[in-house]
Amino acid sequence: MTSHRLRVNPIACEAHGMCHELLPERISLDEWGYPILDGAPLDPALLAHARRAAAACPTLALLVERRSN
């Protein structure tokens, strides 16, 4: 069974905050504007939104990673 998780490349991230705008269900921002992820698997219903958020990141720092368990 395959699940998807969000991950951020913290070196690439420049706190544009697009990910939070597009996926507030799973991404909050800290006081400096950097994303906070919870590491849990993505609900399949949110997968399309997550991919859109990843594509919209200006520095391509948001990753939707597939894991087979």
Added chain:
Amino acid sequence: MSAHLSPNQLLDRPASDEPGLPRLLAGIPARGGLGLREHLSLHGELPVVEGRGRARRAGASGLIDEVERAGLLGRGGAGFPTAAKLRAVAGASRSLLGGARPIVVVNGAEGEPASAKDRTLLRSLPHLVIDGAGLAAAAVGAQEVLLGVCESSPPALDAVARALEERRGSRRGGPLDGVQFQLRPVPHRYVAGHESALVNHLSGGPALPTFTPPRPFERGVHGRPTLVCNVETLAHLALIARHGAAWFRRLGAPEQPGSALVTLTGSVVAPGVYEIEHGSPLASLIDAADGLTARPRAVLLGGYSGTWVDASRLREVALSDRDLSPFGASLGAGVVFVLSEDACPVAELARLTRWLASQSARQCGPCLFGLDAIASAFEQLSGGAGKRDAAEPRLRSLAALVRGRGACSHPDGVSRLVSSSLDVFALELADHARHGPCAACARPSELPRPRVPRPATAAPA
């Protein structure tokens, strides 16, 4: 800081199959490095496990098995099983059809200001480290070893350079003849010793951590499968190759066998590098250093990003990861620092966290801003400025906020330090929140004073 012989060492006793201490520090000279001839007469020739061709491969995989049976854990801080690392690199190189040969990196960056064990080995017993590196190279099928040594330690750089020269001029290189060794100075900064930072530096980039994966065993120096091992780990490996796994396990605990080097500093009579058996009491280490110079307040274990243990529990502490886990601590890179009751822990923490913040690679936002905010909160308490009563809850939430949010483990380490500080120094923190700076705030620092950080730019050496 000097290296100390363990209490039970007889100076003229040759290293042998005897299981006791000292092991790594046996025969350590009072000054200079131990020469090749003395090294070989002390420890014996390297076992001929690495012939050429088929024999070489057979012997090499035999060494990995032996290291696995020995249960050797990395001594750079993370305590990862060394055999698993060796196997991963050996496997990665095999999986590439006609692909890149693996490479071995000796991690002697030792960016930890309170640690001196790695530079002590490099300075005094360089051949033991070179043996271990060469054996590891043979085991993973590498022909190249890069010895990364901190640029701020000229005696270590000189000793390694001399030792390599000595081997070139000698016919006694033996089984390691096919391995090329290169000495590579590494910038002096806290994060330079993180695997990915070291690999980045040795590939011609800055000594800054990179986003992983890929991990070094997959894509390391110049994209080749890379084994990165701490200096002390390789020295242990050189002895395991000679004496075997059973010998190694005759000291220590089943889950953490063997001995370890620790750097003891702070309020002790004889600070220095000591070799201990895993699981031995902290009290006997302090005895070996001729005791304390002041009443202790707390002990910092692991490193500057380590864990504080209250002095009232000092007699309960034993030096293995299992014994330390009830305290939320681990042996880490072997740093043991004793803070006296005369010091102000809040002021010490303000200086320490400010330095740790300055050592951020400034690549990841949560580390860059979070560590600065942590240092500022401690400074509010020790300097009396700002909203002091908000500092403690602020520190608690910042410790949780920065954890796991950097490309390397630097913010995680600072988070651990802050969490244990809030528990162990709760009284002092509350007192400073209420009354502002104390008289002891102005005392000079007891923690080994890290050098003034340089700007966060790093150029390849």
